[in-house]
Amino acid sequence: MTAELATTGIGARLATGDELDPLAQTLAAAFNDDPVFGWLLPDERLRPVRLHRFFTLSLRHMGFGRGTVWTCADRAGSAVCMPPGTWQLPPRVAFAQGPAFWRAFGRRLPLATAFQAKMELRHERRPHWYVLAVGVRPEYQGQGLGSALLAPTLERCDREGALAYLEASSERSAALYERLGFEHVGELRLAGSPPVWKMLRPPG
Numbered sequence: 365m366t367a368e369l370a371t372t373g374i375g376a377r378l379a380t381g382d383e384l385d386p387l388a389q390t391l392a393a394a395f396n397d398d399p400v401f402g403w404l405l406p407d408e409r410l411r412p413v414r415l416h417r418f419f420t421l422s423l424r425h426m427g428f429g430r431g432t433v434w435t436c437a438d439r440a441g442s443a444v445c446m447p448p449g450t451w452q453l454p455p456r457v458a459f460a461q462g463p464a465f466w467r468a469f470g471r472r473l474p475l476a477t478a479f480q481a482k483m484e485l486r487h488e489r490r491p492h493w494y495v496l497a498v499g500v501r502p503e504y505q506g507q508g509l510g511s512a513l514l515a516p517t518l519e520r521c522d523r524e525g526a527l528a529y530l531e532a533s534s535e536r537s538a539a540l541y542e543r544l545g546f547e548h549v550g551e552l553r554l555a556g557s558p559p560v561w562k563m564l565r566p567p568g
Contacts (some may be wrong), residue, residue, distance in 0.1 A: 394499025441500035
């Protein structure tokens with residue numbers, strides 16, 4: 365266990381399905397200035413609503429559907445964590461939700477799909493917990509919430525001797541993950557995109 369995990373005093377709790385919409389709003393706000401989402405969704409006026417649609421899908425079909433969703437007081441942040449073997453959206457679900465993904469990405473959907481396909485191709489293949497997303501509303505950032513939201517999953521990984529894997533899409537988030545024990549294991553780019561850093565955490 366890292367020192368930061370051991371000293372986290374902010375309580376994370378499991379979210380419930382009726383919190384899906386406000387947590388999608390939280391994640392949309394958290395990622396509004398993210399370099400990769402800014403590249404995928406360059407229209408700043410439409411980005412908040414498109415991100416809300418995207419995270420609604422992610423929470424419904426991945427977080428609440430197959431994984432765990434953590435939040436904290438005031439729903440100021442959220443972490444979506446997937447148990448081993450559940451990191452891919454089932455093809456039948458992806459196909460059925462095609463129109464919804466179009467509403468999220470519009471004409472940028474082919475680019476988003478290609479980026480997702482590259483991430484899946486390069487995804488960690490050993491059994492692991494996958495941190496699909498962790499985000500904190502801008503006004504709450506810098507207070508240790510990101511670490512607190514990840515703590516239950518990373519502590520479980522330590523108890524069970526499991527790997528944790530994620531993709532960091534900003535230098536700030538990568539620095540946080542480094543403090544939590546993640547190590548850089550690769551970099552992804554597509555068609556001039558900002559970098560996405562693959563990061564892996566061995567159990568402590």
